[in-house]
Amino acid sequence: MPGAKVSICIATFNMADVIMETLVNCLAQDYENKELIVYDDCSTDSTQHFLKEFHWIKYIRGEVNKGVGEGFNSAIAAAKGDIIITFCADDLWTDKRAVSDIVEVFQTYPSVGYVTRWYYQFISGVDRRPVRAWRGRDPITLANNPSGLAFRREALIGCSCSNRMFVETTKLAAQVVAKDWDAHIIPWDMVAVRVHGSTSTKSGYWLKRRVSSPVMDWYALGGDMTRDYVSFIQIKNGFTIAAVWEEIWNFVKLRPLNLLHPAFWFFALIALITPRTILRKLPAFYRNRIGRLITREIKRPCDTASA
Secondary structure (H helix, E strand, O other), rough: OOOOOOEEEEEEOOOOOHHHHHHHHHHHHOOEEEEEEEEEEEOOOOOOHOOOOOOOEEEEEEOOOOOHHHHHHHHHHHOOEEEEEEEEOOOOOOOOOOOHHHHHHHHOOOOEEEEEEEEEEEOOOOOOOOOOEOOOOOOOOHHHHOOEEEHHHHHHHOOOOOOOOOOOHHHHHHHHOOOOOEEEEEEEEEEEEOOOOOOOOOOHHHHHOOOHHHHHHHHHOOOOOOOOOOOOHHHHHHOHHHHHHHHHHHHHOOOOOHOHHHHHHHHOOOOHOOOHHHHHHHHHHHHHHHHHOOOOOOOOOOOOOOO
């Protein structure tokens, strides 16, 4: 697909304080034939007041709040590109050649319908060192964050994002792979995912969106998150104690060997017995004091155009 057009589809909700940086970051990609599409999921902040003035993006505002998955579906429906890339309104590309690398993969391998990448998380603020990284060889699991996922347009026919929390774009990736398209992983940290200080305290939003077990949703799509024991703490912070018990049982049911893993018991007990007021402080403590020490960015190789 020489000269392929790329559509970077961004779903946003109340991200007025950071979305401009993301848009400028996307615009700075060295691949020229691209469009930026922003679907505003009925934000209540100042997002619409300044984004609608920028003619270098395609701005679409929803009339009602539909959720992240449906927001991406709407942005993708409006896209004109041969290659569709999903991106969150608060994340950043780590290298200006990232989109070019993605396009090269599609050009080199006609059987590839889905390209994913490694990524790291950073805490919103001045210090942007990595605090946690997601790397591996499972293309479905690597779709656990929407930013930087790329799809050949023809591979998306009949596919859509889920509106279930944590697996919004995972469903899209799983559907493409299920149609016998190949998946390709670019093994360097292509995206920096922003973690907000208030992320773990938005329990009202989480309770509204949660309708099933996250690990069971992953399992249904072919992803394996049964070793992500830290998620017990995330569930305790965002949901209810009953949800924690349910998730612990699902981890055991899907992978009985978890019962032999000390880390499983450690995080399960911490989530069950620690008061939420204390538990909500632990992720931030770990990221700031430990994560920054043990996590290193894997940069783009300088001697190749793509990994």
